[in-house]
Amino acid sequence: VTEHEEIITKLAEAVSALNSKLVIELTDEVINNGVDPYVAINEGLAVGMNEVGHKYSIGEYFVPELMLAAKVMNIGVERLKPHIVASEQDISKGRIVLGTVKGDIHNIGKDLVALMWRVSGYEVFDLGIDVAPKSFVDKAEEVSADVVAMSALMTTTMANMREVMDLFRDLGNRDKYKVVIGGAPTSQILSDEIGADGYAQDAAGAVRLVTELLGR
Numbered sequence: 001v002t003e004h005e006e007i008i009t010k011l012a013e014a015v016s017a018l019n020s021k022l023v024i025e026l027t028d029e030v031i032n033n034g035v036d037p038y039v040a041i042n043e044g045l046a047v048g049m050n051e052v053g054h055k056y057s058i059g060e061y062f063v064p065e066l067m068l069a070a071k072v073m074n075i076g077v078e079r080l081k082p083h084i085v086a087s088e089q090d091i092s093k094g095r096i097v098l099g100t101v102k103g104d105i106h107n108i109g110k111d112l113v114a115l116m117w118r119v120s121g122y123e124v125f126d127l128g129i130d131v132a133p134k135s136f137v138d139k140a141e142e143v144s145a146d147v148v149a150m151s152a153l154m155t156t157t158m159a160n161m162r163e164v165m166d167l168f169r170d171l172g173n174r175d176k177y178k179v180v181i182g183g184a185p186t187s188q189i190l191s192d193e194i195g196a197d198g199y200a201q202d203a204a205g206a207v208r209l210v211t212e213l214l215g216r
Ligand code: B12
Pocket: 042, 046, 049, 050, 052, 053, 054, 056, 057, 063, 066, 067, 069, 070, 103, 104, 105, 106, 107, 108, 109, 110, 112, 113, 149, 150, 151, 152, 153, 154, 155, 156, 180, 181, 182, 183, 184, 185, 199, 200, 201, 202, 203, 204, 205, 206
């Protein structure tokens, strides 16, 4: 195990242990030791967050712990953000309208995807959380989006992605945009079922997906 891997593992453990002080110390180590901040977020902080989800599902953590974990994760992300090297291009590679679907307030993963798209040169219009189908449609039209992106973290709210697709089809707008989806309960299978253009498992995958779809 390299020193970098060790810091990343410790970061995941610190999030899982809800230890913000340790996260702050470790993000300093990330920066001082030249660990890739992007990797530290995706393989450190986000992995710790998944562990928190696991602890919640087995009854070891409850909602207050989830909320604290979200805060701890956010502290880490905010400290690492300025160290992520942004793409040199000042011309936008494409416009992406993004939001967490109706009924769903999970935003950590969505925000990470937005961050990665932005540093990769895309313009992101983030509608936030609990976004009504019509808001996706209206914003996409307003900004002449290239891509519409939806996030859902619950099996119950993931159904609302289909509603957005249906609304686009009803309005005859579907083919104007590439539609991509993501979030823990979603999959390529769901993407195919609802007639979206693709799914990605994480923020790095989200960048690859959009790059492939737009060919730029
Ligand atoms: C943190 C958390 C919360 C926090 C959210 C804080 C916040 N500001 O977001 C709080 C405490 C508020 C919360 C509330 C609730 N939660 Co919650 N929560 C979680 C938890 C632990 C982690 C989610 C997270 O942030 N992960 C870390 C990020 C980095 O990962 P991610 O979101 O998956 O995102 C990555 C990828 O999925 C992908 N991605 C994400 N979006 C997109 C979009 C696109 C377009 C693409 C391409 C990719 C992509 O890239 C991201 C980066 O790599 C999950 C457990 C889990 N395993 O997911 C439960 C979980 C999602 N929650 C759950 C539940 C039940 C709830 C509550 C109902 C609890 C309650 N009783 O109140 C409420 C729901 C409120 C609501 N209406 O939405 C359940 C959902 C079960 C289900 N039905 O499917 C889960 C799965 C926990 C569990 N095991 O039971 N939660």
